[in-house]
Structures are given as structure tokens and as C-alpha cells.
Amino acid sequence: MNIVVCVKQVPDTATERKLRSDDNTLDRDAADGVVNELDEYAVEEALRLKEAHGGEVTVLTMGPDKAADTIRKALAMGADKAVHLVDDALHGSDALSTSYAMAQTLKKIGFDLVILGSESTDARTGVLAAMLAERLGVAQLTLANKVEVEGSAVTIQRVTDYGYDKVQGSLPAVISVVEKINEPRYPSFKGIMAAKKKPVQKLGAAEAELAADQIGLGAAWSEVTEAAAAPPRAAGTVVKDEGDGGVKTADFLSSKKFI
Amino acid sequence: MSEILVLVEHVDGEVKKVTLELLTLARSLGTPAAVWAGPGYGEPAKARLAEYGAEKVYLADSAEIVDYVVGPKAELLATLVAEKSPAAVLIAATPEGKEIAGRLAIKTDSGVITDAVGLSEGFVADQSIFGGGVNVKSRVTKGTPIIAVRPNSTAPEAAPGAAAEEQVTVTLSDAAKAAKVVERVKQEKGARPELTEAAIVVSGGRGVGSAENFAIIEKLADSLGAAVGASRAATDAGWYPHQFQVGQTGKTVSPQLYIAAGISGAIQHRAGMQTAKTIVAINKDPEAPIFELADFGVVGDLFQVVPQLTEEIEKRK
Numbered sequence: 001m002n003i004v005v006c007v008k009q010v011p012d013t014a015t016e017r018k019l020r021s022d023d024n025t026l027d028r029d030a031a032d033g034v035v036n037e038l039d040e041y042a043v044e045e046a047l048r049l050k051e052a053h054g055g056e057v058t059v060l061t062m063g064p065d066k067a068a069d070t071i072r073k074a075l076a077m078g079a080d081k082a083v084h085l086v087d088d089a090l091h092g093s094d095a096l097s098t099s100y101a102m103a104q105t106l107k108k109i110g111f112d113l114v115i116l117g118s119e120s121t122d123a124r125t126g127v128l129a130a131m132l133a134e135r136l137g138v139a140q141l142t143l144a145n146k147v148e149v150e151g152s153a154v155t156i157q158r159v160t161d162y163g164y165d166k167v168q169g170s171l172p173a174v175i176s177v178v179e180k181i182n183e184p185r186y187p188s189f190k191g192i193m194a195a196k197k198k199p200v201q202k203l204g205a206a207e208a209e210l211a212a213d214q215i216g217l218g219a220a221w222s223e224v225t226e227a228a229a230a231p232p233r234a235a236g237t238v239v240k241d242e243g244d245g246g247v248k249t250a251d252f253l254s255s256k257k258f259i
Numbered sequence: 260m261s262e263i264l265v266l267v268e269h270v271d272g273e274v275k276k277v278t279l280e281l282l283t284l285a286r287s288l289g290t291p292a293a294v295w296a297g298p299g300y301g302e303p304a305k306a307r308l309a310e311y312g313a314e315k316v317y318l319a320d321s322a323e324i325v326d327y328v329v330g331p332k333a334e335l336l337a338t339l340v341a342e343k344s345p346a347a348v349l350i351a352a353t354p355e356g357k358e359i360a361g362r363l364a365i366k367t368d369s370g371v372i373t374d375a376v377g378l379s380e381g382f383v384a385d386q387s388i389f390g391g392g393v394n395v396k397s398r399v400t401k402g403t404p405i406i407a408v409r410p411n412s413t414a415p416e417a418a419p420g421a422a423a424e425e426q427v428t429v430t431l432s433d434a435a436k437a438a439k440v441v442e443r444v445k446q447e448k449g450a451r452p453e454l455t456e457a458a459i460v461v462s463g464g465r466g467v468g469s470a471e472n473f474a475i476i477e478k479l480a481d482s483l484g485a486a487v488g489a490s491r492a493a494t495d496a497g498w499y500p501h502q503f504q505v506g507q508t509g510k511t512v513s514p515q516l517y518i519a520a521g522i523s524g525a526i527q528h529r530a531g532m533q534t535a536k537t538i539v540a541i542n543k544d545p546e547a548p549i550f551e552l553a554d555f556g557v558v559g560d561l562f563q564v565v566p567q568l569t570e571e572i573e574k575r576k
Contacts (some may be wrong), residue, residue: 013390017389018389024395124388129358134330139437245563245568246567259576
């Protein structure tokens with residue numbers, strides 16, 4: 001089975017994240033880049049499926065040069081090879097552009113199964129997997145907390161408000177996984193060393209055959225017109241519990257008409 | 260005024276609160292037209308949609324629409340966008356709602372905005388990003404604005420509409436039928452409201468200390484008719500099920516009232532609750548960052564404060 005796992009480098013959520021003041025896009029230099037947490041579950045799931053069914057795991061990322069670190073991590077976990085879609089023309093791509101660029105690349109490199117994390121911790125749109133399924137015309141098996149492949153049939157448990165839906169489709173398909181679907185492995189020393197020798201193919205916009213009017217900030221279907229640091233919340237009242245903390249809290253809730 | 264499509268969220272034939280919020284928002288910007296997808300439509304639903312101002316109800320109530328994941332609803336909306344040329348499409352920003360919005364955006368070559376917490380003239384959306392650290396205004400610049408709006412972004416207000424029904428038939432493409440729902444499994448969730456929709460959420464964190472101790476969080480929640488949430492520390496420890504995790508990698512909630520007990524307020528958690536209107540924190544550590552957000556905070560032992568609060572609420576009801 002030919003599995004492509006999509007990973008994204010995002011600013012570390014533990015640092016202060018910003019938008020660039022010139023074009024309101026993500027400031028990738030302001031914070032350390034790390035692998036999007038939810039993508040680690042996707043990589044782990046891809047590796048497990050490969051271990052169970054054979055085949056190959058290819059890492060696909062789109063991002064600037066430094067996103068290569070994210071590729072290395074996924075390779076160190078055990079993926080076989082990687083494709084890095086990198087081009088200045090991709091800067092500022094919104095979800096529609098990104099899904100276009102990724103779908104084009106996926107068509108080019110081929111796949112049986114595409115696996116993603118359910119969302120990125122920076123943009124948090126949660127739309128990319130669905131958009132890829134739409135653009136590729138394949139089954140959308142998203143928000144999975146369990147994945148089973150049998151022959152060409154893929155069955156997932158899709159997380160819902162009330163529990164889950166059992167959803168079936170056939171290969172090729174796009175899967176997104178939620179947190180806790182598995183326990184992502186740590187790269188071993190051997191894995192880290194091996195990753196250095198694994199092939200990473202860099203693709204520019206022209207090589208991926210991307211239409212210039214579909215990518216980058218200029219092509220975006222939406223725009224950020226204003227961005228500002230959120231004003232700090234007005235300082236509230238903090239009291240020390242002197243044995244009446246619950247009563248005082250109730251007084252506050254009453255004053256706000258919650259009781 | 261031009262029409263604004265609102266995709267109705269419903270369960271067992273009942274319209275969910277977030278839809279009433281979306282109809283209220285739509286009314287401030289145009290003429291709301293509800294889109295009902297899937298079975299369950301009847302008089303109660305119609306009455307509810309009319310009460311909150313739906314001038315029209317586009318009905319696609321065949322079972323087939325919900326037999327497949329996301330694709331059919333996106334195709335239904337794309338058909339309506341082509342036929343009715345609405346000014347915008349509003350969808351609840353639930354995980355599935357956002358997926359529908361995403362596919363619809365591609366089908367209609369339109370821009371999409373997710374997790375709007377407000378919407379004003381010209382369909383300018385307010386978003387709170389990076390865990391609530393940055394506020395942005397954004398707008399769609401191509402096609403029909405498709406906007407996924409977070410539950411609790413506005414208070415629903417009744418204002419009568421005609422709710423004139425119009426049947427819509429969609430012939431689903433094979434692509435829309437590629438992922439079939441073969442079974443729906445309902446897990447016990449009791450009588451509590453749904454986490455993302457609840458007006459009040461009571462969450463417990465590391466300070467709660469064990470699964471058994473979550474009972475005191477649940478009791479407080481039940482006294483307020485609230486949903487129960489948990490921090491990642493608590494779900495990682497296995498004290499509370501993962502689906503109730505509020506935070507960066509869990510659910511995002513925007514309730515009227517959020518009570519955090521035994522939660523320090525790390526960015527991981529704040530990202531999921533910072534847009535709550537009123538925040539109350541109970542924590543024994545006076546330095547806990549959660550107090551920076553709190554409208555009211557108690558530095559104290561949650562095992563003393565929470566039960567006392569629950570008792571006091573019961574008394575005052």
C-alpha cells in the first residue's frame with residue numbers, strides 16, 4: 001500500500017505566535033517551528049498500517065526551507081521517503097490554495113491512502129482533509145479514532161457528538177485522524193541516523209505543475225483585513241478562600257444572573 | 260435584501276440552538292433561508308425555524324443525504340448556491356460543519372472562513388486565533404462568502420419569519436457517496452448539554468486528582484445545567500474521557516460562563532476556552548495563569564470550594 005502522510009510545520013504553541021505586520025500571514029520566524037502535534041498521530045497511523053499491510057510511507061509537506069526539520073522527524077519515526085513542496089510563490093496560500101497544491105502533488109506522486117492530522121494547531125481550520133477528498137474525488141474518511149484496512153476496503157470510526165459513526169470507503173481514500181488514536185513513537189537513535197540517508201525530493205511550483213493563479217497570497221480567496229493582539233481581559237476579582245469561597249463564588253454568579 | 264443560506268443542525272427532528280444563533284446573525288445581514296438536510300423535518304422544526312426568522316426553508320429531507328459523510332450536504336448547498344445566488348452561506352463551526360464548508364468552497368470556487376465568532380456588515384468575520392492571543396477581521400474576496408460560525412457567538416433572538424417550504428432535489432454524484440455511514444454508535448452521555456453548545460461549562464484539571472473526584476465537577480455542572488469539560492492533563496491521566504477535552508488539541512468552547520476548577524491555564528487549555536464570556540477559576544496556586552483570565556477567582560482548595568458552591572447554588576435555586 002502506497003501511503004502518503006501529510007505533515008505541517010507550525011509555530012510552537014508554547015511560544016508567542018504572531019502574524020506578520022506587512023501582509024498578515026503567519027510569522028514563521030517569530031517562533032520555533034515544530035511538527036504539528038496532531039500530525040504525529042497521522043505518521044504513527046501510517047507506520048502501523050504499513051507494518052500490518054506492507055507498502056511504503058511517503059511524507060509530504062508544503063512549507064519553507066526550514067520545514068525540512070519536520071520532514072526529518074517523520075523520517076526518523078520510520079517513514080521511507082519524503083516530498084517537500086517548497087516555493088516562494090506558495091507563501092500566503094490559504095486553505096483553498098494549499099489543498100490545490102497538495103492535491104496536484106498527490107496526483108503526481110500517486111497514493112492509495114492519504115493520512116493527515118485532523119487540524120493544525122496554527123490555522124485550526126480543520127478543512128484540509130475534506131478539501132483534498134473533494135479535489136481528488138476520493139472517499140473522505142475523516143476525524144477517525146480507529147482505522148481498519150481490509151483489501152481495498154477502509155473502515156473508520158468517525159468521532160461524532162454522540163459517539164461515533166462507522167464509515168466505510170474504498171481505496172484510494174483520504175483519512176484524517178484525531179488525537180489519541182494511537183501513541184506516536186519516539187524516533188530511536190537508529191531511526192534518526194537512518195533518516196539522514198532517506199530520499200527527500202524537493203518540488204517547486206513549476207515541477208508540481210501548479211497554476212500560478214491558484215497559489216500564494218495573491219490567489220487567496222479570503223483576506224485578513226485587520227489583526228491585533230487581543231486586549232487583555234479586564235482584571236477580575238480574585239479572593240482567597242477563607243472558608244466561604246464557594247459562597248462568594250455563588251454571590252458572583254448571582255450578580256451575573258447565572259443563578 | 261438578499262438571501263443568506265443557513266444550514267440547519269438538527270438531531271431527532273429538533274433544531275439545535277446554534278442554528279437559532281445563525282438565523283439571528285443572518286437576519287442582521289439579509290434574509291435568512293434555512294436549509295434542512297436529511298430526515299426528521301416536521302411541524303416542530305418548521306415552527307422553530309419560523310420563530311427565529313427563516314423566511315424560507317429549503318428541504319432536502321431524503322435519508323440518502325445523511326447516509327454518506329459530508330459530500331451530499333456540500334453538493335446540496337452547492338446546488339442552492341448556483342440556483343439561488345445567496346449573499347452568503349452560514350454553517351455551524353462544528354468539525355463536520357467546517358468540512359462541509361471546505362468542500363462547498365471548492366465546489367463553488369468561493370472563499371471560506373472558519374470559526375468566526377462574530378459577523379458584521381459586508382460579511383466581515385471576527386476570529387480569535389493563536390489560542391485567543393490575536394484577534395483578526397477577515398473577509399471572503401472571491402465567490403460566495405462561506406462562513407463557519409462558532410456556537411455561542413451570538414444570543415438567539417426570536418423574530419417571526421414565513422418559513423415557506425421549497426423542496427430541493429439533488430442527484431448525488433458518485434464522489435459524494437464515496438464514504439458510507441454503515442452504523443451510528445451512540446455512547447452514553449446522560450442528560451448534560453453538548454460541550455460545544457452549552458451555555459455553561461464546568462471543567463476540571465490536574466487539581467481534581469482522580470477519575471472518582473470528577474464526581475464533584477459533575478455535581479457542580481448538574482446544579483447549573485452545564486456541560487462538563489476537562490483539561491488535557493486530566494484526559495491524559497485517564498480521569499475523564501478524551502472527547503470532553505477542552506483546549507488546543509481538543510474542543511473549543513465559547514460559553515456564557517466557564518468555570519475552571521484545578522486548571523492552571525496553560526496555553527493548551529486557554530486556546531479552547533478563552534472566548535468564554537465570563538470565566539470563573541478555582542485553584543490553590545495564586546500564581547496560576549488562569550487567574551489572569553478570570554472575572555472571578557478563588558485561591559483555595561477545590562475540594563472545599565466546589566462542593567460549597569454546588570450546595571449554595573442548590574439552596575438559591
